[in-house]
Amino acid sequence: MSLLWMAWTWPTAAFFIGIFLALVSMGVWEYYRPGGAPRRGILTLDTTRGDRLFISLLGSAFIFLGWLGLFGTPLWGALVISLVYGYSVFRWV
């Protein structure tokens, strides 16, 4: 079966591998240091670790899109904001 039609590139493959590894590491994290049960954060939402991963990924996607729309490339600024955002979500949300 040829995968030519899917038009894979290394950067997009790395992107999906990254997401897959994030999911796996969430599982490993939960296995060794359980604590993924819902807790209430500053948004008054009950979120598990998985929820917080989802919120950080979705939010980061919008941060990158917003940066592209407003400033264009390069995207280092968006990366920094996303990392800070992701850390804040895991810490306080």
Next chain:
Amino acid sequence: MATKTTNQKAWLFVIPVVLLVAFNAVIPLMTVVNYSVQETFGDNVFFWEGVKWFEQVLQSERFHAALGRQLVFTSIILLVEIPLGIAVALTMPRKGPWVSVCLVLMALPLLIPWNVVGSMWNIFALPETGLLGKGLNVLGFDYNFTRQPLAAWFTTILMDVWHWTSLVVLLAYAGLCSIPDAFYQAAKIDGAGRWAIFRFIQLPKMKRVLTIAILLRFMDSFMIYTEPFVLTGGGPGNTTTFLSIDLVKVALGQFDLGPAAAMSLIYFLIVLLVCWVFYTLMMKDEVE
């Protein structure tokens, strides 16, 4: 102390669903992501373009206009259909032989395929021959949905309201039917008026089904394609070209797969965000 039995083997039953979702959602999504960073001229030959298409789409007037039209359309649809649906549900009988008649009548528009709804309304609204179009013109209104943007919007919205309000009605009606009589009796004893009953008993009890109704109507109207495509074809000009119609024009009309892929990913992210917000709000109420 009773011990809770846990059987992780149940997860195996999820495998068929995971496979199904992988084939009909994840793999196509991955392909779209791959397309969105490349340029192709066919023959499976691709050239790396980076985030160029995303930048182009996000900064294009055309995309902003289509997104704006889409948001206006969805807002109008929700503002009309939700109150109208509640109002109709409130007037529907709760007991007796008319219940089934009303329910079947309400379900009828939902059973009609989308392209048929589009053609029906196209014929119905034609200014020369259609009952609605001709009728409005006879009454003295200058109405021609194939030429006037406002008339095109009016017809598209009317069509959607006709097609989908019943869904809100049925959901709201289900919510109303689940309220026990005791609530109404208590309200009667307290001397509550019609408005008080609606505000403090019926509306809170309908909250969950209404959240579902709003979510469904948001999703469907945000992704609407067939009905306006058949009715107006996105015209006159571009005035009823909503996001999905524009997307198909870019992807299949111009065969610009890269920009179309970038556009659909942005579209997908917006839908995902709104769904998450609605879902979270819904679950929040349930927990509380």
